[in-house]
Amino acid sequence: MASKPLFSEEISNLLYAAHGSPINSCIQCGTCSGTCPVANYMDQTPRRLIGMINADLKEDILDCNTYWFCASCYHCTVRCPADIDIAGVMYAVKRYSIWNKTYSEELVGPQFSEAFVKTIVRTGRSYEPILAPTYMFHFGPKDFFQEAVTATKMMLKGRIPVLPPRIKRLDNFKNMIKKIIPLGESS
Amino acid sequence: MKKFAYFPGCSLEKMASSYHKSALETTKAYDIELQELDDWNCCGATTYFHVDQLLAHTLVARNLALAEKERLDLVAPCSACYKNAFFTNKVLKDDPDLAEHINFALEEDDLQFNGEIDVHHLIEIFANEVGPDMLKKKIKNPLKGLNIAAYYGCQIVRPRKNGEEIENPQYFEDIISAMGAEPTYFPERLRCCGGSLIMTSREAALDMVRILLQSAEKNGAHVIATACPLCQVNLECYQEQVNEEFGTDFKMPILYFTQLLGLALGLSPKKLGIGIELVSATPVFSKLLPKEAN
Numbered sequence: 114m115a116s117k118p119l120f121s122e123e124i125s126n127l128l129y130a131a132h133g134s135p136i137n138s139c140i141q142c143g144t145c146s147g148t149c150p151v152a153n154y155m156d157q158t159p160r161r162l163i164g165m166i167n168a169d170l171k172e173d174i175l176d177c178n179t180y181w182f183c184a185s186c187y188h189c190t191v192r193c194p195a196d197i198d199i200a201g202v203m204y205a206v207k208r209y210s211i212w213n214k215t216y217s218e219e220l221v222g223p224q225f226s227e228a229f230v231k232t233i234v235r236t237g238r239s240y241e242p243i244l245a246p247t248y249m250f251h252f253g254p255k256d257f258f259q260e261a262v263t264a265t266k267m268m269l270k271g272r273i274p275v276l277p278p279r280i281k282r283l284d285n286f287k288n289m290i291k292k293i294i295p296l297g298e299s300s
Numbered sequence: 301m302k303k304f305a306y307f308p309g310c311s312l313e314k315m316a317s318s319y320h321k322s323a324l325e326t327t328k329a330y331d332i333e334l335q336e337l338d339d340w341n342c343c344g345a346t347t348y349f350h351v352d353q354l355l356a357h358t359l360v361a362r363n364l365a366l367a368e369k370e371r372l373d374l375v376a377p378c379s380a381c382y383k384n385a386f387f388t389n390k391v392l393k394d395d396p397d398l399a400e401h402i403n404f405a406l407e408e409d410d411l412q413f414n415g416e417i418d419v420h421h422l423i424e425i426f427a428n429e430v431g432p433d434m435l436k437k438k439i440k441n442p443l444k445g446l447n448i449a450a451y452y453g454c455q456i457v458r459p460r461k462n463g464e465e466i467e468n469p470q471y472f473e474d475i476i477s478a479m480g481a482e483p484t485y486f487p488e489r490l491r492c493c494g495g496s497l498i499m500t501s502r503e504a505a506l507d508m509v510r511i512l513l514q515s516a517e518k519n520g521a522h523v524i525a526t527a528c529p530l531c532q533v534n535l536e537c538y539q540e541q542v543n544e545e546f547g548t549d550f551k552m553p554i555l556y557f558t559q560l561l562g563l564a565l566g567l568s569p570k571k572l573g574i575g576i577e578l579v580s581a582t583p584v585f586s587k588l589l590p591k592e593a594n
Contacts, residue, residue: 120381127353150492150511154504184508185346186492187458191466203586207350219348221500226350232346233359237341239310256502259541263578265538267315270576274314281339285409286362292405293358 120171127205133198139163142217145189145199155179159189166202175215181204181222221248234290238282243271264300302429304420305367305374306334309381309529316378316529318573322558324573325424327563329438330430331568334375340536340543343381345530348498358402360388364383364419365411372459376456377422377558378454380495386419386461414469421456423527427471430453435478440566445589448560449511449521450476453493475557479564486563493534509534510542513550522587525557532556537578553581557574560584 118126125136146158148299156177158164165174183203189243190200207223210216216223228247232240249260265272312320321426327334338507348356364385367374375577376382393415403412420428426435450472457466467490473483489511494505512535516524526532539556543550555574562572563584574581 150508151494151497151501151504152509155500182497182504184454184492184495184497184505186440186454186495188454188490188492191347191458191460198459204349204353208352211351223350225383225496226347229347230351230355233342233344236315239342239345242313248502252502259544261584263541268580270578272315272317272576274592278310280341282409286341288408289358289362290355291404292408293355293402294352 120169120174121166123165124202124205124209126206128166128198128201133193133201134196136163137167138195139167139197140195142194144192144194148188148190150188151182151184155182159183159203160205161201163197163199166206174206175210176212177204177215178208178217180221181216181220183207218231219251221251224248227262232277234287236277237283237286238278240277243277301331301333303333303335303372305370305372306336306373307343307363307367307376307381307385308336309376309378311378311529312531314558316368317426318559318576319377319529319532321558321563321571321573323341325431326558326565327422327425327565328486329562330426332425335370335372337363337370337374340366343384345375345380345384348384349514351488352400352439356384357388357391358405360384361392361402361413362406362409362411363365363401364369364389364392364417365406365413365588366397368414368416369411371416373417374419375422375425376419378530379421379453380397382419383459389415389417389419408540416503419505421527423472425477426475426479426557426561432474432478435475437508439478439480439564440497441564443560443564446560446584446587447480447484447520447522448476448479448481449484449490449524450520450557451487451516451518451524451526451535452487453526453528453532454495456475456527457490461490472525472527472557473558475561476536478559481560481564484516484521485497485519486516486521487519488512493531493532495530495534498534498538505534506538506542506545510548513539513542513548515553517550517552521552522552523560523581523584524553525555525560539579553577553584555581555582555584557586558561
């Protein structure tokens with residue numbers, strides 16, 4: 114009988130084109146956690162997350178916010194003495210959690226990313242006003258108000274586009290995307 | 301005149317229009333032409349890679365192929381656009397099978413990736429192509445008396461591109477010195493601004509912005525110079541939210557390095573897009589010593 118891949122193997126398989134060392138070469142030194150500017154806000158530090166992947170603690174990993182709090186600053190990646198592309202690992206777990214819809218509803222990151230990519234697939238360009246609802250409605254009243262004030266000020270300075278931009282050869286662009294990922298006709 | 305294909309990226313269209321204007325003005329002053337790519341698409345920042353790697357590389361490759369068609373190296377002023385373009389270019393050059401797969405999709409827009417060009421960040425054009433000596437030669441109004449914190453942020457330095465210095469880079473400070481200003485000691489210059497966490501993990505990002513502002517202010521900076529639209533917006537447009545959240549009173553102007561360079565070149569503030577800030581840039585002008593004192 115064919116055996117199911119372990120979670121650590123699944124994540125490794127998602128690391129195509131990340132040219133670092135394999136995750137299991139981690140020596141648990143903690144340089145990543147000491148370097149990470151967001152570690153204080155993560156449920157698990159980057160070092161612990163790597164350890165958890167190597168221990169195949171799938172449920173605990175999918176429950177934690179760590180990878181969605183990674184800002185892709187790559188400071189851990191460039192300092193890792195084992196040469197693991199840790200930011201690349203964070204991306205891999207993000208993709209796993211999006212494809213399998215395992216992320217917690219409270220997290221804004223995955224919903225923002227999905228909305229962003231959908232906007233691009235439709236128009237070829239990013240458009241901030243369409244993306245705002247994906248995060249603003251997660252805010253409490255005070256934060257919502259602050260964000261609305263900031264957005265209004267930026268708009269008054271002409272720093273927010275009124276109309277959504279789009280590329281010219283949009284049909285070609287959409288056909289190009291269809292060759293990479295099949296899209297439902299509704300997209 | 302040296303010519304490059306210019307990939308402004310989505311932010312520079314509106315949110316960072318001042319970066320766009322000042323980039324074009326300052327490159328022109330050094331006889332460099334930035335020719336905007338026709339019909340470029342969004343580079344995806346970090347989000348394409350959150351969803352699908354193959355799609356991400358394809359969307360980035362379309363812009364690379366557009367530049368190849370013009371037979372020009374690509375220049376991106378945004379650090380995220382630059383990182384994506386640089387690494388997709390590298391990955392596809394190293395992996396002909398993947399490039400072939402992506403070319404199958406690019407055919408739909410009559411494009412092809414052949415790996416014939418290089419990718420540069422705008423600041424590299426000033427640091428390497430122009431260089432500090434040439435930079436200095438054209439300075440008409442040296443920014444004497446101004447302390448500028450050179451903020452590198454993340455993706456112009458990381459991940460490592462080739463064998464370059466990434467823990468202690470100096471090229472940004474050298475550009476500041478060439479303007480006649482004083483590069484401020486700024487120990488947090490390589491620390492992340494939070495990037496898109498400002499939208500997705502607000503509490504963490506505001507704290508990250510606070511740390512940067514505090515470090516620059518404590519060390520006597522009059523202004524922070526950035527080379528990325530996301531860094532600029534986080535540090536500037538969210539400064540008031542930081543003040544409300546942490547009870548601080550930051551009033552730190554945040555300008556693009558091209559705006560400061562433009563001032564040193566004697567260009568008018570209006571041409572450089574100065575005037576659309578949420579944190580006033582006026583203190584920058586009041587710190588400058590009168591010209592006679594230079």
